[in-house]
Amino acid sequence: MKITAEIAVNDGTLYKVEHESTFTKTLMKVNVFIPKVIKQSEKIPFILYLSGLTCTPDNASEKSMIIYFASLKNLAVVLPDTSPRGAGIEGEDDNWDFGTGAGFYVDSINKPWNENYNMYSYINTEIFQLINDNFPIIDTSKCGITGHSMGGYGAIMMHLRNEGKFKSCSAFAPISNPSIVPWGEKCFGNYLGNDKTKWEEYDPCCLIKKINKDRKGDILIHVGDKDVFNYRDNQLRCENLVEASKGTNWEIDLNVVKGYDHSYYFVSSFMKDHIEWHYNRLNK
Amino acid sequence: MKITAEIAVNDGTLYKVEHESTFTKTLMKVNVFIPKVIKQSEKIPFILYLSGLTCTPDNASEKSMIIYFASLKNLAVVLPDTSPRGAGIEGEDDNWDFGTGAGFYVDSINKPWNENYNMYSYINTEIFQLINDNFPIIDTSKCGITGHSMGGYGAIMMHLRNEGKFKSCSAFAPISNPSIVPWGEKCFGNYLGNDKTKWEEYDPCCLIKKINKDRKGDILIHVGDKDVFNYRDNQLRCENLVEASKGTNWEIDLNVVKGYDHSYYFVSSFMKDHIEWHYNRLNK
Numbered sequence: 235m236k237i238t239a240e241i242a243v244n245d246g247t248l249y250k251v252e253h254e255s256t257f258t259k260t261l262m263k264v265n266v267f268i269p270k271v272i273k274q275s276e277k278i279p280f281i282l283y284l285s286g287l288t289c290t291p292d293n294a295s296e297k298s299m300i301i302y303f304a305s306l307k308n309l310a311v312v313l314p315d316t317s318p319r320g321a322g323i324e325g326e327d328d329n330w331d332f333g334t335g336a337g338f339y340v341d342s343i344n345k346p347w348n349e350n351y352n353m354y355s356y357i358n359t360e361i362f363q364l365i366n367d368n369f370p371i372i373d374t375s376k377c378g379i380t381g382h383s384m385g386g387y388g389a390i391m392m393h394l395r396n397e398g399k400f401k402s403c404s405a406f407a408p409i410s411n412p413s414i415v416p417w418g419e420k421c422f423g424n425y426l427g428n429d430k431t432k433w434e435e436y437d438p439c440c441l442i443k444k445i446n447k448d449r450k451g452d453i454l455i456h457v458g459d460k461d462v463f464n465y466r467d468n469q470l471r472c473e474n475l476v477e478a479s480k481g482t483n484w485e486i487d488l489n490v491v492k493g494y495d496h497s498y499y500f501v502s503s504f505m506k507d508h509i510e511w512h513y514n515r516l517n518k
Numbered sequence: 519m520k521i522t523a524e525i526a527v528n529d530g531t532l533y534k535v536e537h538e539s540t541f542t543k544t545l546m547k548v549n550v551f552i553p554k555v556i557k558q559s560e561k562i563p564f565i566l567y568l569s570g571l572t573c574t575p576d577n578a579s580e581k582s583m584i585i586y587f588a589s590l591k592n593l594a595v596v597l598p599d600t601s602p603r604g605a606g607i608e609g610e611d612d613n614w615d616f617g618t619g620a621g622f623y624v625d626s627i628n629k630p631w632n633e634n635y636n637m638y639s640y641i642n643t644e645i646f647q648l649i650n651d652n653f654p655i656i657d658t659s660k661c662g663i664t665g666h667s668m669g670g671y672g673a674i675m676m677h678l679r680n681e682g683k684f685k686s687c688s689a690f691a692p693i694s695n696p697s698i699v700p701w702g703e704k705c706f707g708n709y710l711g712n713d714k715t716k717w718e719e720y721d722p723c724c725l726i727k728k729i730n731k732d733r734k735g736d737i738l739i740h741v742g743d744k745d746v747f748n749y750r751d752n753q754l755r756c757e758n759l760v761e762a763s764k765g766t767n768w769e770i771d772l773n774v775v776k777g778y779d780h781s782y783y784f785v786s787s788f789m790k791d792h793i794e795w796h797y798n799r800l801n802k
Contacts, residue, residue, distance in 0.1 A: 242742070242787070243783035243784075244786075248783065296782060300584065302583065302719070460526070495526065499526070499582060500526070502528075503526070503528050503529070
C-alpha cells in the first residue's frame with residue numbers, strides 16, 4: 235500500500251491510498267479518513283461509504299460532508315473506488331453506467347469481466363484486510379456501511395449477505411431492486427449473464443426475503459421526491475424494498491424528502507442523520 | 519435574470535442564476551443560497567463569497583460547506599463567478615492564472631481587457647443590484663464578505679476600499695500583497711498596465727495604510743502552514759498584511775493552521791469559524 239497524499243481536514247487526516255488488488259488485478263485507489271484521536275489506546279469504529287456510478291473516492295470525500303460529521307463522532311471513514319480502472323477490457327470505457335466507474339459491487343462470472351470486475355470480494359474481503367494491515371487504529375469489527383445510488387444498493391446488499399459483519403446500514407437514494415431496472419439489467423446481464431437466479435443473489439428485494447428468517451435488522455434510507463432517477467426513470471424503486479420487507483424482521487426506515495434531487499447537495503443534507511444512525515448502533 | 523436550477527439543500531434552496539452583465543458584457547453565472555426562513559416578514563443578512571483562480575460559482579457551493587454553516591445561522595450566501603467567460607478576447611483561455619477564471623476583481627484599464635474584465639464594479643455594484651431586484655428576502659445593507667485565495671484578496675480589497683459597505687470581512691489563504699507576487703504581477707500588469715500606482719489601488723497592503731486613518735476594522739484570516747502557494751511559492755504573503763496594519767486601527771486576526779493545504783479541505787475545515795465571525799458582526 236502506498237500513501238499518495240496526506241491531507242489535513244476537520245482536525246483529522248485524509249489519506250489517499252493506492253494498492254494492487256488481487257481481486258481486480260488493477261491498481262485501486264481508496265480514501266481513508268482518520269479523525270483526531272484523543273485516546274491513542276482505543277481503536278475506533280469506521281463507516282464504509284460506497285459511491286455511485288461514475289464516482290472515484292474523491293467525490294464523496296469532497297462533497298458529501300461525511301468527513302465532517304464522522305469527525306464529530308470520532309469515526310473513521312473508508313471510501314473505496316467504484317470499479318477497477320484501466321483493466322484493458324474492450325469497451326470498458328464506453329458507457330458511464332457500465333464498466334469503468336460502474337462495478338456494481340458484484341463478482342462477475344461472465345467473460346471478459348470476470349477477470350477484474352470482482353468488486354464484491356474486493357470490498358468485502360480486501361478492503362478489510364487493507365485496513366487491518368495498515369490502519370491499526372481502526373477496529374474492523376465495528377463497521378457501519380452506507381452509500382449513494384449504486385453504492386446505496388451495494389451497502390444494503392453487502393449488509394444482507396453478511397450476517398454479523400456490519401453493525402449498521404444506511405443508504406442514500408439506493409438502487410433498491412436492481413434486477414428489474416435498466417441500470418441493474420445492464421450491469422447484471424453483462425457481469426452475471428442471462429440466468430436471473432444469479433441476479434437474485436445481489437438484489438436487496440430478493441435477499442431480504444431469502445436470508446435467515448430469524449435475523450433482525452434495520453436500514454435507514456433517504457430519497458428525494460425530485461430525484462429524477464426515482465420519480466421519472468424508476469431506477470431506484472426504494473418502495474419495493476419496504477414492500478419486500480413485509481413479513482420479515484427487518485425495518486426499512488424510508489424517508490422520502492421533499493424537494494431533494496439525486497446530487498451531493500441531497501446526500502450532504504442528510505449525512506448528519508446517517509452518521510448519527512451509525513454512531514448509535516456502532517457504540518451499543 | 520434567469521433561474522436555471524433550483525436545488526434543495528440543508529433545508530433551504532440553492533438558486534443557480536444567469537444574467538447579462540453590463541460591466542462584463544457577457545452572460546454571468548451566480549449561485550444564491552436562501553436558507554429556510556422562519557419569519558417571512560424579516561429580511562436576512564448575506565455572505566458574499568468570492569472564489570479563487572479557475573473556480574466557477576459551483577466549486578465553493580459544493581465543497582466549502584459555506585451553505586451548511588450559513589443555513590444554521592439563517593444567513594443567505596451569494597457566490598459570483600471569477601471572471602467573464604467567452605468574452606472572445608484573443609488568449610483569454612490560454613492561462614489558468616490569467617483571463618478566464620482569473621478576473622482578479624479589478625476594473626481593467628488596459629486594452630483589450632477593459633471592455634469586459636471589470637469584476638470590481640461587477641461585484642461591487644451589479645451583484646448588489648441583482649440581489650436587490652430579485653431576492654427581496656436579502657437585506658443588502660447587511661453583507662459580510664469573504665473568499666479564498668484570489669477571492670480572499672478580493673474580499674479584503676473590496677472591504678478596505680468601501681467604507682461602511684460590508685459589515686464584516688474574512689479570508690481563507692488570501693493573496694495579501696498581490697503587487698509583489700507572480701500571480702498579482704501577471705494580472706495587474708495585463709489588466710492595469712505598467713504604472714504601479716494603479717496596482718496600489720487594489721493591493722490590501724497598500725490600501726490599509728492609505729485609507730481613512732480614523733477607520734477601524736478587523737479581518738479574520740486562516741492559512742495553512744502546508745499551503746504550497748504560501749510557504750513554497752510565496753504567492754500569499756499573509757504576514758505582509760499584518761505588518762502593513764501596524765500603526766493603523768485595523769486588527770488582522772491571522773491564524774496559521776498546522777498541517778493544512780490550499781484546498782477546499784482546508785476551507786471547509788475553518789468555515790464554521792468564519793461564519794460565526796460574520797454572524798456576530800452582522801447581528802450587532
